[in-house]
Amino acid sequence: MYGNFSVCFSARKRRVHGMLKLYYGLNEEGKTVDQAESMNPCDINGTHFDPEVYLNKLRRECSLGELMDQESCMVKQIRSLDSDMQTLVYENYNKFISATDTIRKMKNDFKKMEDEMDCLSTNMAAITEFSAHISGTLQDQHAQITKLSGVHTLLRKLQFLFELPARLNKCLELQAYSQAVSSHRRARCVLQQYSHMPSFRGIQDDCHAIMDKLAQELRQKFRDGGSSAKDLSECVELLLQLDEPAEELCDKFLIHAQSRLEANLRGLEAETDILEFIDRGCNEFVSSLCLVIASYQELFVNRPQEGNLASKNIPHMAIGKLHAFVDAMATCYFSLVERRIQEEKSVGDNSLLVRALDRFHRRLQAVAKLLPGSAVPSQGTEIVVRAARERIQQYLAALQSFYLDSLRDVRQALAAPRLGGSSAGGELLSSLSASILNQIKSVMASVQLFTAKDITFSNKPYFKGEFCSQGVRESLVVNFIKFVCQSSRQFCESVGDRGGSTPPALLLLLSRLCLDYETSTITYILTLTDEQFLVQHRSPVTAVAALCGEAREAAQKLLNHYVKVQGLIISQMLRKSVETRDWVNTIEPRNVRAVMKRVVEDTTSIDVQVSLLYEEGTRKAHSSDSSKRTFSVYSGSRQQTRYAPSYTPSAAMDTNFLSNIHKLFSERIDIFSPVEFNKVSVVTGIIKISLKTFLECVRLRTFGRYGLQQIQVDCNYLQMYLWRFVSDENLVHFLLDEIVGSTAHRCLDPAPMEQSVIEVICERG
């Protein structure tokens, strides 16, 4: 009664469950659900429905209004259920009635069919009997006809045999060779079999004679060679069918081809332009070679094998011969090509060579396709590789000679009288390094043609790997940089003993060049190379750092050498001036000696020269008036204490003691020490060398009073001008101090000049 209510009641819950069930793939009417639901005594549709419980539940839970609604809802449902049931009962009854009618009608139809089938079987038996009778009567006549037809065929064959010689002759006359051969082939076995009969034997002999003649004619035709490829192939085919030895044929064919190819090669030798040369080589030699290979293969190798020919294994033999032939011809050609490539020495335009090589390589691919397994294409690749290697060497040589030429130009520019003032150094350097860089770039661009995408051999492993890393990077770029460093170093070594044939300015310039290489250029060039050539470092390559180190070493060596050379020039001047003068009998100093002015002038010009190429560098801070103040210190107070008391013998010890104490506390001065890459350090080095020479020379001489005073004046003058050039002015003080001190020691009559007088003389110049 309350079924619908219960449906409404649990509708929500069931929908939720339904979704879960769908998820787990359970049916709506799954057993578990069924059981769970049917256990509920309040489920009006369940089997365990208990009206008492249900009613009690309703009464407990619902208000009166709700009960009334519940009741009317249930009454409505009961009514509709009743009417549904009535309709169903009526429909079932009607269907049952009509089925009974159909069964009864089928029963009648089957009975009629059985009668008709019996009639059909009796008719069939009558037909079979009749047919057997007819075939029995016709048997005899059929056997006779078969025999007659057999005799007819045999007669036809015999006739063919008897007519064969005449027919062959006729074919020979008409030059229908193939027809003749096929006819003969057809008859050959039969003739062979019945050759013991005289008549057949006659025929066979006739045929043999004719066929020999035919073969002769064919051979002649083959030998003439003027015939077209198709004729030739037909010719060969026929000859093969006539049991001609294939090997001989191959040889003949190849000899014939060889003469033609050699004629092509002879035509090549006169050529001049490499591209034209290769072009002609490709068009004439390679294409005829391909043609020969193709027709040969068609003739001997790719022919369908039939009959007893198959057993002779012709293709194997033929291929062997072909390989030997092609190899021999290719070797001739390659030697020509290589000789030609070697003649290609001018490095101006690489594209011509690359295009030529590309064409050369490309055309050889055709051979590779025609004749797989041939060594020719790989040999061709090797030639290309060799040419590329050769090319790199040539470019390296060109770069080197370019570098040397540039150096010569720079040298001339340095030697020439200055026109545009003193800025020449910097400009020369920048133009030199720019032109070298440009040259390297243009060479790289040329070499890069070898690896261009559209070049057939650029995807060979050599050109992808080794060519880039070992060839371009190592052999070309790295070797060139090494060459630059090495040639720079040679300037230091060769010149050292033979007296500066290299202008010092060039040393300085090269040193700066090497330093620039170390700081930036090498990295730049190598990065450029790696990028342009996508160098994969499979094989070990020279590291950038190693190259930079080498460049730096060269720069340092050059700079040291520059300092030595310049120091030597000034030293020689000072040495001569000290050695040639009679210091004992000199006159009272009236002015600074000219050589000191030269020293200052030269130092100034060196300073200018270096400042064009090197940065200023750091120096120790000096006072606003270094030239005066410090000089007064050394000539006034200290010098006094140094040798004034030395007139008393007891004080001699103190003098030495003092000067030794002083030396203990001053740093040891390395005269020819490595210099740093800046102007101050360079000039300091030169001044150190010069002053130390001055000192040593002074110690070898003996001075009179005025000799000492002259040295005092000279040193004061040097002090006034040199302090500004050096990194640590105390160094100049120390050395000049030593000079004056040593002079005083070497003086017969040490009476120093008044400081004020010295200053007046020096200021007068």
Add this chain to the structure above:
Amino acid sequence: MYQLYLVLQARALTSQTAESDAIRFLVGTQSLKFDNQIHIIDFDDENNIISKSVLQHQAGEIWHISASPADKAVLTTCYNKSEAPALSLSQLGASVFPAQVVSSESRVVTCGAVWRMPPEWESGSHESPDDPHNSHNPQNLELLCHLDNSSHGNASCVLWEPMGDGKHVISLADNHALLWDLTESSTQATISSSATLEGKGQLKFTAGKWSPHHNCTQLATANDTAIRGWDLRTMSQIYCIENAHGQLVRDLDFNPNKQYYLASCGDDCKVKFWDVRNINEPVKTLEEHSHWVWSVRFNHSHDQLVLTGSSDSRVILSNMVSISSEPFGHLVDDDDLSDGEDNHQDEKTKEPLQDSIISTYEEHEDSVYAVEWSSADPWLFASLSYDGRLVINRVPRALKYHILL
């Protein structure tokens, strides 16, 4: 390292060649103001004590000194003589700047002379290094004879015939090489032959060495950048190495065991080793000094040991095995060398046949103008710097054993 101050400046150093027992060096001082002296430096090897005796050399400042190979007491000096009125201590007194006028004729000339040390010098003027001020007057040298060369110019050095009987000396004076015969117990010197270097410009010998080989018939000299060899029998030039050094050649020495080998040093800071049969290229070049190299000496017994002194104030001892008379050295087990204190030097000398710098001695504060091996002990050498400091050093013990064993 043992050292001693001489008070005066000094350039001249020699070992007492004829002395084979005591380790003794002779030093000549160089001073224009005081009387110059010959210092006789004795080194007691067992107690490591240096002592010195002083002999007066009043003739002038000493530029070069060399000891007779035959007679311990005989030596030669080259000295400067000022022809102006000589200064003496009494004249100067205590005044600071005496107003003394050097006459316009004053001239400085260098002479050579042969001297004899007084026989009692050893007992007379011995002094300890702690007391340099000698209270009583030192003894004078006894003049045997002058090598009178007024006609030939200034003497730069005097060389004794090596291993000779003390009867022959060569003096180099300006551009002349003079061979003297000493007679009458060295009191008479006569020129027996001479050679003159001809050429443009003012040529002057700066150094020379009498070869101990070929029966002492060869002499090597240096002038400017060239080294020349002379045959003393004919007094003619036998070879000439032009531009042997980039700058002035300062000193020469013959390898005592290899007759054609010669070492030279000079103002280009290099030491070069020559085979005089092939003078185009030096056999070897060392470039370790940072200023002029003034002196080079082969060890008398073990010619792989080469000593050089330079005005960079350093003395360098090199091991030139590859060009020595013992190029294969001696193979030594490591065990033989194990000597606690010299372990670090073991490392250096383990490679037996490598040319190497054994040691750089930096004790000097001023230019080192002379280095000399002791003639008594082959493992000992002295070096002298301009400030008058004499330093005596030993060859590192590990190397010594390495060479000996």
